[in-house]
Amino acid sequence: MTMKTTYLATMLTAASLWAGAGIAQDLPEGGTVAAEQAAEEEVRIAFLSFQNNPFWIPVTEGAMAAKDYLAEFNGTVDYVDLGDELSAEAVVSGIEAALAQQYDGIVVVPIFDGTARIINEATAEGVPVFSIIAEGAVPSDRLSFMGQDAIAAGEQIGEFIAEQMDGAGKLGVITGYFGATQHQMRMDGALDYLEANAPDIEVLGPFENRDKAESAYSLVQDMYTANPDLEMVYVTAGGPFGAAKAVQDLGLTGQVGVIGFDHTPDNMAYLETGEMVGLLDQAPFQQAFDSSVMLFNHLVTGAEVPELIKADGNLITPADVAK
Known part of the structure:
Protein backbone atom coordinates (compact mmCIF):
# COMPACT_ATOMS: atom_id res chain seq x y z
CA MET A 1 0.00 0.00 0.00
CA THR A 2 1.24 3.50 -0.84
CA MET A 3 -0.64 5.25 1.91
CA LYS A 4 -1.05 4.39 5.55
CA THR A 5 -4.62 3.57 6.44
CA THR A 6 -6.41 5.20 9.34
CA TYR A 7 -6.73 3.10 12.48
CA LEU A 8 -9.64 3.01 14.84
CA ALA A 9 -9.38 5.79 17.38
CA THR A 10 -10.14 4.10 20.67
CA MET A 11 -8.32 4.03 23.96
CA LEU A 12 -8.95 0.29 24.04
CA THR A 13 -6.25 -0.87 21.65
CA ALA A 14 -6.12 -4.27 20.03
CA ALA A 15 -3.14 -5.15 22.16
CA SER A 16 -4.87 -4.39 25.44
CA LEU A 17 -8.25 -5.81 24.45
CA TRP A 18 -7.24 -9.01 22.76
CA ALA A 19 -3.98 -10.22 24.26
CA GLY A 20 -3.62 -13.67 22.82
CA ALA A 21 -3.19 -16.83 24.86
CA GLY A 22 -0.11 -18.11 23.09
CA ILE A 23 -1.90 -18.47 19.73
CA ALA A 24 -0.14 -17.42 16.53
CA GLN A 25 -1.69 -14.17 15.36
CA ASP A 26 -0.86 -13.66 11.69
CA LEU A 27 -3.20 -10.77 10.91
CA PRO A 28 -3.83 -9.45 7.41
CA GLU A 29 -2.63 -5.95 6.59
CA GLY A 30 -5.30 -3.55 7.84
CA GLY A 31 -6.62 -5.85 10.56
CA THR A 32 -5.73 -5.11 14.18
CA VAL A 33 -7.77 -7.54 16.30
CA ALA A 34 -6.60 -11.12 16.94
CA ALA A 35 -8.66 -14.17 17.87
CA GLU A 36 -8.25 -15.08 21.53
CA GLN A 37 -8.69 -18.84 21.16
CA ALA A 38 -10.25 -21.46 18.95
CA ALA A 39 -13.90 -22.36 19.44
CA GLU A 40 -14.70 -25.84 20.72
CA GLU A 41 -17.70 -25.97 18.35
CA GLU A 42 -18.05 -24.11 15.07
CA VAL A 43 -19.09 -20.46 15.48
CA ARG A 44 -21.04 -19.06 12.54
CA ILE A 45 -21.22 -15.34 11.79
CA ALA A 46 -23.36 -13.75 9.09
CA PHE A 47 -21.81 -10.59 7.60
CA LEU A 48 -24.53 -8.48 5.93
CA SER A 49 -23.51 -5.66 3.63
CA PHE A 50 -24.36 -3.86 0.39
CA GLN A 51 -22.74 -3.62 -3.05
CA ASN A 52 -23.72 -0.44 -4.90
CA ASN A 53 -20.43 1.45 -5.33
CA PRO A 54 -16.67 0.89 -4.94
CA PHE A 55 -16.71 1.82 -1.25
CA TRP A 56 -18.06 -1.64 -0.46
CA ILE A 57 -15.10 -3.41 -2.07
CA PRO A 58 -12.78 -3.00 0.96
CA VAL A 59 -15.71 -3.84 3.24
CA THR A 60 -16.16 -7.12 1.36
CA GLU A 61 -12.40 -7.72 1.38
CA GLY A 62 -12.34 -7.21 5.15
CA ALA A 63 -15.14 -9.72 5.62
CA MET A 64 -13.40 -12.24 3.35
CA ALA A 65 -10.12 -11.75 5.23
CA ALA A 66 -11.96 -12.42 8.50
CA LYS A 67 -13.47 -15.54 6.95
CA ASP A 68 -10.03 -16.87 6.01
CA TYR A 69 -8.47 -15.88 9.32
CA LEU A 70 -11.18 -17.27 11.61
CA ALA A 71 -11.34 -20.56 9.72
CA GLU A 72 -8.17 -21.49 11.64
CA PHE A 73 -10.07 -20.95 14.91
CA ASN A 74 -13.20 -22.97 14.01
CA GLY A 75 -15.04 -19.82 13.00
CA THR A 76 -17.11 -19.27 9.84
CA VAL A 77 -17.93 -15.85 8.37
CA ASP A 78 -20.50 -15.94 5.58
CA TYR A 79 -20.71 -12.76 3.50
CA VAL A 80 -24.30 -11.93 2.50
CA ASP A 81 -24.88 -9.37 -0.28
CA LEU A 82 -27.94 -7.26 0.56
CA GLY A 83 -28.10 -5.84 -2.96
CA ASP A 84 -27.33 -2.57 -4.69
CA GLU A 85 -30.20 -0.48 -3.29
CA LEU A 86 -29.69 0.61 0.31
CA SER A 87 -32.85 0.32 2.40
CA ALA A 88 -34.06 -0.59 5.85
CA GLU A 89 -36.15 -3.36 4.29
CA ALA A 90 -33.04 -5.04 2.87
CA VAL A 91 -31.38 -4.99 6.29
CA VAL A 92 -34.47 -6.38 8.02
CA SER A 93 -34.81 -9.18 5.47
CA GLY A 94 -31.11 -10.03 5.78
CA ILE A 95 -31.23 -10.27 9.56
CA GLU A 96 -34.45 -12.30 9.46
CA ALA A 97 -32.78 -14.77 7.08
CA ALA A 98 -29.70 -14.98 9.30
CA LEU A 99 -31.88 -15.76 12.31
CA ALA A 100 -33.77 -18.42 10.35
CA GLN A 101 -30.43 -20.02 9.43
CA GLN A 102 -29.42 -19.98 13.11
CA TYR A 103 -26.23 -17.98 12.90
CA ASP A 104 -24.50 -17.37 16.22
CA GLY A 105 -23.82 -13.69 15.54
CA ILE A 106 -24.38 -11.00 12.92
CA VAL A 107 -22.26 -8.15 11.59
CA VAL A 108 -24.36 -5.63 9.66
CA VAL A 109 -24.41 -2.15 8.14
CA PRO A 110 -27.89 -1.04 9.28
CA ILE A 111 -27.57 2.60 8.04
CA PHE A 112 -31.33 3.45 8.17
CA ASP A 113 -33.97 4.00 10.81
CA GLY A 114 -36.42 1.11 10.76
CA THR A 115 -33.75 -1.49 11.55
CA ALA A 116 -33.73 -1.24 15.37
CA ARG A 117 -36.71 -3.59 15.80
CA ILE A 118 -35.11 -6.57 14.09
CA ILE A 119 -31.77 -5.92 15.81
CA ASN A 120 -33.59 -5.95 19.14
CA GLU A 121 -35.33 -9.21 18.20
CA ALA A 122 -32.03 -10.84 17.30
CA THR A 123 -30.49 -9.73 20.58
CA ALA A 124 -33.49 -11.04 22.51
CA GLU A 125 -33.01 -14.42 20.80
CA GLY A 126 -29.41 -14.50 22.01
CA VAL A 127 -27.83 -13.57 18.68
CA PRO A 128 -25.56 -10.53 19.20
CA VAL A 129 -25.52 -7.93 16.42
CA PHE A 130 -22.42 -5.85 15.69
CA SER A 131 -23.18 -2.70 13.67
CA ILE A 132 -20.47 -1.11 11.55
CA ILE A 133 -19.98 1.83 9.15
CA ALA A 134 -23.36 3.49 9.74
CA GLU A 135 -26.57 2.93 11.68
CA GLY A 136 -29.94 4.60 12.13
CA ALA A 137 -30.67 7.33 14.68
CA VAL A 138 -33.07 5.15 16.68
CA PRO A 139 -31.17 3.30 19.46
CA SER A 140 -31.09 -0.48 19.32
CA ASP A 141 -29.84 -3.30 21.54
CA ARG A 142 -26.88 -4.03 19.27
CA LEU A 143 -23.72 -5.31 20.91
CA SER A 144 -21.55 -2.49 19.58
CA PHE A 145 -21.22 0.12 16.86
CA MET A 146 -17.93 0.67 15.08
CA GLY A 147 -17.79 3.67 12.81
CA GLN A 148 -17.11 7.30 12.22
CA ASP A 149 -18.71 10.17 14.15
CA ALA A 150 -20.67 11.44 11.15
CA ILE A 151 -21.36 14.90 12.56
CA ALA A 152 -17.69 15.40 13.45
CA ALA A 153 -16.66 14.14 10.00
CA GLY A 154 -19.03 16.64 8.41
CA GLU A 155 -17.61 19.46 10.54
CA GLN A 156 -14.10 18.45 9.46
CA ILE A 157 -15.21 18.62 5.83
CA GLY A 158 -17.00 21.95 6.44
CA GLU A 159 -13.86 23.52 7.86
CA PHE A 160 -11.87 22.27 4.88
CA ILE A 161 -14.45 23.68 2.45
CA ALA A 162 -14.43 27.09 4.15
CA GLU A 163 -10.65 27.24 3.86
CA GLN A 164 -10.62 26.10 0.22
CA MET A 165 -13.31 28.61 -0.79
CA ASP A 166 -11.94 31.49 1.31
CA GLY A 167 -15.32 31.75 3.01
CA ALA A 168 -17.38 32.68 -0.06
CA GLY A 169 -18.74 31.27 -3.34
CA LYS A 170 -21.11 28.57 -4.55
CA LEU A 171 -21.00 25.04 -3.12
CA GLY A 172 -22.98 22.15 -4.59
CA VAL A 173 -24.06 19.44 -2.15
CA ILE A 174 -24.85 15.87 -3.22
CA THR A 175 -25.95 13.36 -0.60
CA GLY A 176 -26.30 9.62 -1.05
CA TYR A 177 -29.77 8.77 0.24
CA PHE A 178 -32.27 11.16 1.75
CA GLY A 179 -33.24 9.37 4.95
CA ALA A 180 -29.90 7.65 5.53
CA THR A 181 -28.86 8.85 8.98
CA GLN A 182 -25.12 8.85 8.34
CA HIS A 183 -25.48 10.77 5.08
CA GLN A 184 -27.73 13.35 6.72
CA MET A 185 -25.36 13.79 9.66
CA ARG A 186 -22.35 14.21 7.39
CA MET A 187 -24.25 16.86 5.49
CA ASP A 188 -25.59 18.62 8.58
CA GLY A 189 -22.17 18.68 10.22
CA ALA A 190 -20.65 20.47 7.24
CA LEU A 191 -23.53 22.83 6.51
CA ASP A 192 -24.01 23.81 10.14
CA TYR A 193 -20.30 24.61 10.36
CA LEU A 194 -20.48 26.71 7.19
CA GLU A 195 -23.59 28.56 8.33
CA ALA A 196 -21.84 29.53 11.55
CA ASN A 197 -18.37 30.21 10.18
CA ALA A 198 -18.69 30.99 6.46
CA PRO A 199 -22.19 32.42 5.88
CA ASP A 200 -21.17 33.88 2.50
CA ILE A 201 -20.90 30.41 0.99
CA GLU A 202 -24.07 29.75 -1.02
CA VAL A 203 -25.29 26.16 -0.93
CA LEU A 204 -26.83 24.60 -4.05
CA GLY A 205 -28.99 21.59 -3.20
CA PRO A 206 -28.80 19.18 -1.54
CA PHE A 207 -29.36 16.69 -4.33
CA GLU A 208 -29.61 12.89 -4.03
CA ASN A 209 -27.47 10.55 -6.14
CA ARG A 210 -28.38 7.27 -4.38
CA ASP A 211 -24.66 6.51 -4.14
CA LYS A 212 -24.41 6.35 -7.95
CA ALA A 213 -21.38 7.87 -9.66
CA GLU A 214 -23.31 8.38 -12.89
CA SER A 215 -25.96 10.36 -11.05
CA ALA A 216 -23.31 12.54 -9.38
CA TYR A 217 -21.85 13.11 -12.85
CA SER A 218 -25.16 14.39 -14.23
CA LEU A 219 -25.89 16.50 -11.16
CA VAL A 220 -22.57 18.34 -11.44
CA GLN A 221 -23.17 19.01 -15.12
CA ASP A 222 -26.61 20.44 -14.32
CA MET A 223 -25.27 22.50 -11.42
CA TYR A 224 -22.54 24.01 -13.57
CA THR A 225 -24.92 24.76 -16.43
CA ALA A 226 -27.17 26.72 -14.05
CA ASN A 227 -24.25 28.14 -12.02
CA PRO A 228 -21.10 28.70 -14.10
CA ASP A 229 -19.49 30.29 -11.02
CA LEU A 230 -19.70 26.98 -9.13
CA GLU A 231 -16.52 26.51 -7.06
CA MET A 232 -16.84 23.27 -5.12
CA VAL A 233 -18.96 20.13 -4.79
CA TYR A 234 -19.38 18.14 -1.58
CA VAL A 235 -20.48 14.51 -1.99
CA THR A 236 -21.49 13.06 1.37
CA ALA A 237 -21.52 9.38 0.43
CA GLY A 238 -20.98 7.08 -2.58
CA GLY A 239 -19.97 8.10 -6.09
CA PRO A 240 -17.79 11.21 -5.59
CA PHE A 241 -15.57 10.09 -8.46
CA GLY A 242 -18.57 10.62 -10.77
CA ALA A 243 -18.64 14.28 -9.74
CA ALA A 244 -14.88 14.46 -10.30
CA LYS A 245 -15.21 12.98 -13.78
CA ALA A 246 -17.80 15.63 -14.63
CA VAL A 247 -15.36 18.34 -13.53
CA GLN A 248 -12.66 16.78 -15.69
CA ASP A 249 -14.90 16.37 -18.74
CA LEU A 250 -16.13 19.96 -18.43
CA GLY A 251 -12.54 21.19 -18.43
CA LEU A 252 -12.91 22.65 -14.94
CA THR A 253 -9.92 21.02 -13.24
CA GLY A 254 -8.42 23.63 -10.93
CA GLN A 255 -11.58 25.73 -11.13
CA VAL A 256 -14.11 23.43 -9.44
CA GLY A 257 -13.03 21.03 -6.70
CA VAL A 258 -14.78 17.92 -5.35
CA ILE A 259 -14.57 16.87 -1.71
CA GLY A 260 -15.86 13.51 -0.48
CA PHE A 261 -15.20 10.31 1.42
CA ASP A 262 -13.10 7.17 1.09
CA HIS A 263 -9.65 6.42 -0.29
CA THR A 264 -10.91 4.03 -2.99
CA PRO A 265 -8.89 3.62 -6.21
CA ASP A 266 -11.58 5.42 -8.24
CA ASN A 267 -11.48 8.44 -5.92
CA MET A 268 -7.70 8.43 -5.52
CA ALA A 269 -7.22 8.61 -9.29
CA TYR A 270 -9.03 11.94 -9.39
CA LEU A 271 -7.23 13.16 -6.29
CA GLU A 272 -3.96 12.61 -8.13
CA THR A 273 -5.15 14.56 -11.19
CA GLY A 274 -6.65 17.39 -9.14
CA GLU A 275 -10.41 17.13 -9.65
CA MET A 276 -10.81 15.75 -6.14
CA VAL A 277 -9.35 18.24 -3.67
CA GLY A 278 -9.95 16.22 -0.51
CA LEU A 279 -10.90 12.72 0.66
CA LEU A 280 -11.78 11.64 4.19
CA ASP A 281 -11.31 7.96 5.00
CA GLN A 282 -13.14 5.67 7.46
CA ALA A 283 -11.03 2.48 7.36
CA PRO A 284 -13.69 0.15 5.86
CA PHE A 285 -11.45 -2.93 5.58
CA GLN A 286 -10.43 -2.64 9.21
CA GLN A 287 -13.99 -2.08 10.38
CA ALA A 322 2.39 14.19 -4.29
CA LYS A 323 4.49 13.57 -1.17
Whole structure:
Protein backbone atom coordinates (compact mmCIF):
# COMPACT_ATOMS: atom_id res chain seq x y z
CA MET A 1 0.00 0.00 0.00
CA THR A 2 1.24 3.50 -0.84
CA MET A 3 -0.64 5.25 1.91
CA LYS A 4 -1.05 4.39 5.55
CA THR A 5 -4.62 3.57 6.44
CA THR A 6 -6.41 5.20 9.34
CA TYR A 7 -6.73 3.10 12.48
CA LEU A 8 -9.64 3.01 14.84
CA ALA A 9 -9.38 5.79 17.38
CA THR A 10 -10.14 4.10 20.67
CA MET A 11 -8.32 4.03 23.96
CA LEU A 12 -8.95 0.29 24.04
CA THR A 13 -6.25 -0.87 21.65
CA ALA A 14 -6.12 -4.27 20.03
CA ALA A 15 -3.14 -5.15 22.16
CA SER A 16 -4.87 -4.39 25.44
CA LEU A 17 -8.25 -5.81 24.45
CA TRP A 18 -7.24 -9.01 22.76
CA ALA A 19 -3.98 -10.22 24.26
CA GLY A 20 -3.62 -13.67 22.82
CA ALA A 21 -3.19 -16.83 24.86
CA GLY A 22 -0.11 -18.11 23.09
CA ILE A 23 -1.90 -18.47 19.73
CA ALA A 24 -0.14 -17.42 16.53
CA GLN A 25 -1.69 -14.17 15.36
CA ASP A 26 -0.86 -13.66 11.69
CA LEU A 27 -3.20 -10.77 10.91
CA PRO A 28 -3.83 -9.45 7.41
CA GLU A 29 -2.63 -5.95 6.59
CA GLY A 30 -5.30 -3.55 7.84
CA GLY A 31 -6.62 -5.85 10.56
CA THR A 32 -5.73 -5.11 14.18
CA VAL A 33 -7.77 -7.54 16.30
CA ALA A 34 -6.60 -11.12 16.94
CA ALA A 35 -8.66 -14.17 17.87
CA GLU A 36 -8.25 -15.08 21.53
CA GLN A 37 -8.69 -18.84 21.16
CA ALA A 38 -10.25 -21.46 18.95
CA ALA A 39 -13.90 -22.36 19.44
CA GLU A 40 -14.70 -25.84 20.72
CA GLU A 41 -17.70 -25.97 18.35
CA GLU A 42 -18.05 -24.11 15.07
CA VAL A 43 -19.09 -20.46 15.48
CA ARG A 44 -21.04 -19.06 12.54
CA ILE A 45 -21.22 -15.34 11.79
CA ALA A 46 -23.36 -13.75 9.09
CA PHE A 47 -21.81 -10.59 7.60
CA LEU A 48 -24.53 -8.48 5.93
CA SER A 49 -23.51 -5.66 3.63
CA PHE A 50 -24.36 -3.86 0.39
CA GLN A 51 -22.74 -3.62 -3.05
CA ASN A 52 -23.72 -0.44 -4.90
CA ASN A 53 -20.43 1.45 -5.33
CA PRO A 54 -16.67 0.89 -4.94
CA PHE A 55 -16.71 1.82 -1.25
CA TRP A 56 -18.06 -1.64 -0.46
CA ILE A 57 -15.10 -3.41 -2.07
CA PRO A 58 -12.78 -3.00 0.96
CA VAL A 59 -15.71 -3.84 3.24
CA THR A 60 -16.16 -7.12 1.36
CA GLU A 61 -12.40 -7.72 1.38
CA GLY A 62 -12.34 -7.21 5.15
CA ALA A 63 -15.14 -9.72 5.62
CA MET A 64 -13.40 -12.24 3.35
CA ALA A 65 -10.12 -11.75 5.23
CA ALA A 66 -11.96 -12.42 8.50
CA LYS A 67 -13.47 -15.54 6.95
CA ASP A 68 -10.03 -16.87 6.01
CA TYR A 69 -8.47 -15.88 9.32
CA LEU A 70 -11.18 -17.27 11.61
CA ALA A 71 -11.34 -20.56 9.72
CA GLU A 72 -8.17 -21.49 11.64
CA PHE A 73 -10.07 -20.95 14.91
CA ASN A 74 -13.20 -22.97 14.01
CA GLY A 75 -15.04 -19.82 13.00
CA THR A 76 -17.11 -19.27 9.84
CA VAL A 77 -17.93 -15.85 8.37
CA ASP A 78 -20.50 -15.94 5.58
CA TYR A 79 -20.71 -12.76 3.50
CA VAL A 80 -24.30 -11.93 2.50
CA ASP A 81 -24.88 -9.37 -0.28
CA LEU A 82 -27.94 -7.26 0.56
CA GLY A 83 -28.10 -5.84 -2.96
CA ASP A 84 -27.33 -2.57 -4.69
CA GLU A 85 -30.20 -0.48 -3.29
CA LEU A 86 -29.69 0.61 0.31
CA SER A 87 -32.85 0.32 2.40
CA ALA A 88 -34.06 -0.59 5.85
CA GLU A 89 -36.15 -3.36 4.29
CA ALA A 90 -33.04 -5.04 2.87
CA VAL A 91 -31.38 -4.99 6.29
CA VAL A 92 -34.47 -6.38 8.02
CA SER A 93 -34.81 -9.18 5.47
CA GLY A 94 -31.11 -10.03 5.78
CA ILE A 95 -31.23 -10.27 9.56
CA GLU A 96 -34.45 -12.30 9.46
CA ALA A 97 -32.78 -14.77 7.08
CA ALA A 98 -29.70 -14.98 9.30
CA LEU A 99 -31.88 -15.76 12.31
CA ALA A 100 -33.77 -18.42 10.35
CA GLN A 101 -30.43 -20.02 9.43
CA GLN A 102 -29.42 -19.98 13.11
CA TYR A 103 -26.23 -17.98 12.90
CA ASP A 104 -24.50 -17.37 16.22
CA GLY A 105 -23.82 -13.69 15.54
CA ILE A 106 -24.38 -11.00 12.92
CA VAL A 107 -22.26 -8.15 11.59
CA VAL A 108 -24.36 -5.63 9.66
CA VAL A 109 -24.41 -2.15 8.14
CA PRO A 110 -27.89 -1.04 9.28
CA ILE A 111 -27.57 2.60 8.04
CA PHE A 112 -31.33 3.45 8.17
CA ASP A 113 -33.97 4.00 10.81
CA GLY A 114 -36.42 1.11 10.76
CA THR A 115 -33.75 -1.49 11.55
CA ALA A 116 -33.73 -1.24 15.37
CA ARG A 117 -36.71 -3.59 15.80
CA ILE A 118 -35.11 -6.57 14.09
CA ILE A 119 -31.77 -5.92 15.81
CA ASN A 120 -33.59 -5.95 19.14
CA GLU A 121 -35.33 -9.21 18.20
CA ALA A 122 -32.03 -10.84 17.30
CA THR A 123 -30.49 -9.73 20.58
CA ALA A 124 -33.49 -11.04 22.51
CA GLU A 125 -33.01 -14.42 20.80
CA GLY A 126 -29.41 -14.50 22.01
CA VAL A 127 -27.83 -13.57 18.68
CA PRO A 128 -25.56 -10.53 19.20
CA VAL A 129 -25.52 -7.93 16.42
CA PHE A 130 -22.42 -5.85 15.69
CA SER A 131 -23.18 -2.70 13.67
CA ILE A 132 -20.47 -1.11 11.55
CA ILE A 133 -19.98 1.83 9.15
CA ALA A 134 -23.36 3.49 9.74
CA GLU A 135 -26.57 2.93 11.68
CA GLY A 136 -29.94 4.60 12.13
CA ALA A 137 -30.67 7.33 14.68
CA VAL A 138 -33.07 5.15 16.68
CA PRO A 139 -31.17 3.30 19.46
CA SER A 140 -31.09 -0.48 19.32
CA ASP A 141 -29.84 -3.30 21.54
CA ARG A 142 -26.88 -4.03 19.27
CA LEU A 143 -23.72 -5.31 20.91
CA SER A 144 -21.55 -2.49 19.58
CA PHE A 145 -21.22 0.12 16.86
CA MET A 146 -17.93 0.67 15.08
CA GLY A 147 -17.79 3.67 12.81
CA GLN A 148 -17.11 7.30 12.22
CA ASP A 149 -18.71 10.17 14.15
CA ALA A 150 -20.67 11.44 11.15
CA ILE A 151 -21.36 14.90 12.56
CA ALA A 152 -17.69 15.40 13.45
CA ALA A 153 -16.66 14.14 10.00
CA GLY A 154 -19.03 16.64 8.41
CA GLU A 155 -17.61 19.46 10.54
CA GLN A 156 -14.10 18.45 9.46
CA ILE A 157 -15.21 18.62 5.83
CA GLY A 158 -17.00 21.95 6.44
CA GLU A 159 -13.86 23.52 7.86
CA PHE A 160 -11.87 22.27 4.88
CA ILE A 161 -14.45 23.68 2.45
CA ALA A 162 -14.43 27.09 4.15
CA GLU A 163 -10.65 27.24 3.86
CA GLN A 164 -10.62 26.10 0.22
CA MET A 165 -13.31 28.61 -0.79
CA ASP A 166 -11.94 31.49 1.31
CA GLY A 167 -15.32 31.75 3.01
CA ALA A 168 -17.38 32.68 -0.06
CA GLY A 169 -18.74 31.27 -3.34
CA LYS A 170 -21.11 28.57 -4.55
CA LEU A 171 -21.00 25.04 -3.12
CA GLY A 172 -22.98 22.15 -4.59
CA VAL A 173 -24.06 19.44 -2.15
CA ILE A 174 -24.85 15.87 -3.22
CA THR A 175 -25.95 13.36 -0.60
CA GLY A 176 -26.30 9.62 -1.05
CA TYR A 177 -29.77 8.77 0.24
CA PHE A 178 -32.27 11.16 1.75
CA GLY A 179 -33.24 9.37 4.95
CA ALA A 180 -29.90 7.65 5.53
CA THR A 181 -28.86 8.85 8.98
CA GLN A 182 -25.12 8.85 8.34
CA HIS A 183 -25.48 10.77 5.08
CA GLN A 184 -27.73 13.35 6.72
CA MET A 185 -25.36 13.79 9.66
CA ARG A 186 -22.35 14.21 7.39
CA MET A 187 -24.25 16.86 5.49
CA ASP A 188 -25.59 18.62 8.58
CA GLY A 189 -22.17 18.68 10.22
CA ALA A 190 -20.65 20.47 7.24
CA LEU A 191 -23.53 22.83 6.51
CA ASP A 192 -24.01 23.81 10.14
CA TYR A 193 -20.30 24.61 10.36
CA LEU A 194 -20.48 26.71 7.19
CA GLU A 195 -23.59 28.56 8.33
CA ALA A 196 -21.84 29.53 11.55
CA ASN A 197 -18.37 30.21 10.18
CA ALA A 198 -18.69 30.99 6.46
CA PRO A 199 -22.19 32.42 5.88
CA ASP A 200 -21.17 33.88 2.50
CA ILE A 201 -20.90 30.41 0.99
CA GLU A 202 -24.07 29.75 -1.02
CA VAL A 203 -25.29 26.16 -0.93
CA LEU A 204 -26.83 24.60 -4.05
CA GLY A 205 -28.99 21.59 -3.20
CA PRO A 206 -28.80 19.18 -1.54
CA PHE A 207 -29.36 16.69 -4.33
CA GLU A 208 -29.61 12.89 -4.03
CA ASN A 209 -27.47 10.55 -6.14
CA ARG A 210 -28.38 7.27 -4.38
CA ASP A 211 -24.66 6.51 -4.14
CA LYS A 212 -24.41 6.35 -7.95
CA ALA A 213 -21.38 7.87 -9.66
CA GLU A 214 -23.31 8.38 -12.89
CA SER A 215 -25.96 10.36 -11.05
CA ALA A 216 -23.31 12.54 -9.38
CA TYR A 217 -21.85 13.11 -12.85
CA SER A 218 -25.16 14.39 -14.23
CA LEU A 219 -25.89 16.50 -11.16
CA VAL A 220 -22.57 18.34 -11.44
CA GLN A 221 -23.17 19.01 -15.12
CA ASP A 222 -26.61 20.44 -14.32
CA MET A 223 -25.27 22.50 -11.42
CA TYR A 224 -22.54 24.01 -13.57
CA THR A 225 -24.92 24.76 -16.43
CA ALA A 226 -27.17 26.72 -14.05
CA ASN A 227 -24.25 28.14 -12.02
CA PRO A 228 -21.10 28.70 -14.10
CA ASP A 229 -19.49 30.29 -11.02
CA LEU A 230 -19.70 26.98 -9.13
CA GLU A 231 -16.52 26.51 -7.06
CA MET A 232 -16.84 23.27 -5.12
CA VAL A 233 -18.96 20.13 -4.79
CA TYR A 234 -19.38 18.14 -1.58
CA VAL A 235 -20.48 14.51 -1.99
CA THR A 236 -21.49 13.06 1.37
CA ALA A 237 -21.52 9.38 0.43
CA GLY A 238 -20.98 7.08 -2.58
CA GLY A 239 -19.97 8.10 -6.09
CA PRO A 240 -17.79 11.21 -5.59
CA PHE A 241 -15.57 10.09 -8.46
CA GLY A 242 -18.57 10.62 -10.77
CA ALA A 243 -18.64 14.28 -9.74
CA ALA A 244 -14.88 14.46 -10.30
CA LYS A 245 -15.21 12.98 -13.78
CA ALA A 246 -17.80 15.63 -14.63
CA VAL A 247 -15.36 18.34 -13.53
CA GLN A 248 -12.66 16.78 -15.69
CA ASP A 249 -14.90 16.37 -18.74
CA LEU A 250 -16.13 19.96 -18.43
CA GLY A 251 -12.54 21.19 -18.43
CA LEU A 252 -12.91 22.65 -14.94
CA THR A 253 -9.92 21.02 -13.24
CA GLY A 254 -8.42 23.63 -10.93
CA GLN A 255 -11.58 25.73 -11.13
CA VAL A 256 -14.11 23.43 -9.44
CA GLY A 257 -13.03 21.03 -6.70
CA VAL A 258 -14.78 17.92 -5.35
CA ILE A 259 -14.57 16.87 -1.71
CA GLY A 260 -15.86 13.51 -0.48
CA PHE A 261 -15.20 10.31 1.42
CA ASP A 262 -13.10 7.17 1.09
CA HIS A 263 -9.65 6.42 -0.29
CA THR A 264 -10.91 4.03 -2.99
CA PRO A 265 -8.89 3.62 -6.21
CA ASP A 266 -11.58 5.42 -8.24
CA ASN A 267 -11.48 8.44 -5.92
CA MET A 268 -7.70 8.43 -5.52
CA ALA A 269 -7.22 8.61 -9.29
CA TYR A 270 -9.03 11.94 -9.39
CA LEU A 271 -7.23 13.16 -6.29
CA GLU A 272 -3.96 12.61 -8.13
CA THR A 273 -5.15 14.56 -11.19
CA GLY A 274 -6.65 17.39 -9.14
CA GLU A 275 -10.41 17.13 -9.65
CA MET A 276 -10.81 15.75 -6.14
CA VAL A 277 -9.35 18.24 -3.67
CA GLY A 278 -9.95 16.22 -0.51
CA LEU A 279 -10.90 12.72 0.66
CA LEU A 280 -11.78 11.64 4.19
CA ASP A 281 -11.31 7.96 5.00
CA GLN A 282 -13.14 5.67 7.46
CA ALA A 283 -11.03 2.48 7.36
CA PRO A 284 -13.69 0.15 5.86
CA PHE A 285 -11.45 -2.93 5.58
CA GLN A 286 -10.43 -2.64 9.21
CA GLN A 287 -13.99 -2.08 10.38
CA ALA A 288 -15.14 -5.22 8.57
CA PHE A 289 -12.27 -7.42 9.75
CA ASP A 290 -11.97 -6.20 13.33
CA SER A 291 -15.71 -6.29 14.04
CA SER A 292 -15.93 -9.89 12.82
CA VAL A 293 -13.04 -11.01 15.02
CA MET A 294 -14.29 -9.04 18.04
CA LEU A 295 -17.71 -10.66 17.67
CA PHE A 296 -16.06 -14.08 17.38
CA ASN A 297 -14.10 -13.46 20.59
CA HIS A 298 -17.27 -12.34 22.35
CA LEU A 299 -19.09 -15.50 21.29
CA VAL A 300 -16.22 -17.84 22.20
CA THR A 301 -14.82 -16.34 25.41
CA GLY A 302 -17.46 -13.83 26.48
CA ALA A 303 -14.95 -11.02 25.95
CA GLU A 304 -16.45 -7.60 26.53
CA VAL A 305 -16.84 -5.31 23.52
CA PRO A 306 -16.95 -1.50 23.85
CA GLU A 307 -20.41 -0.15 23.07
CA LEU A 308 -18.92 2.45 20.73
CA ILE A 309 -15.67 2.23 18.77
CA LYS A 310 -14.87 5.37 16.79
CA ALA A 311 -13.03 5.48 13.48
CA ASP A 312 -11.36 8.85 13.03
CA GLY A 313 -11.03 10.20 9.52
CA ASN A 314 -7.76 10.88 7.71
CA LEU A 315 -8.34 13.77 5.28
CA ILE A 316 -5.87 13.78 2.41
CA THR A 317 -5.32 16.23 -0.47
CA PRO A 318 -3.48 16.16 -3.81
CA ALA A 319 -0.46 17.59 -1.96
CA ASP A 320 -0.43 14.53 0.32
CA VAL A 321 -0.45 12.23 -2.70
CA ALA A 322 2.39 14.19 -4.29
CA LYS A 323 4.49 13.57 -1.17
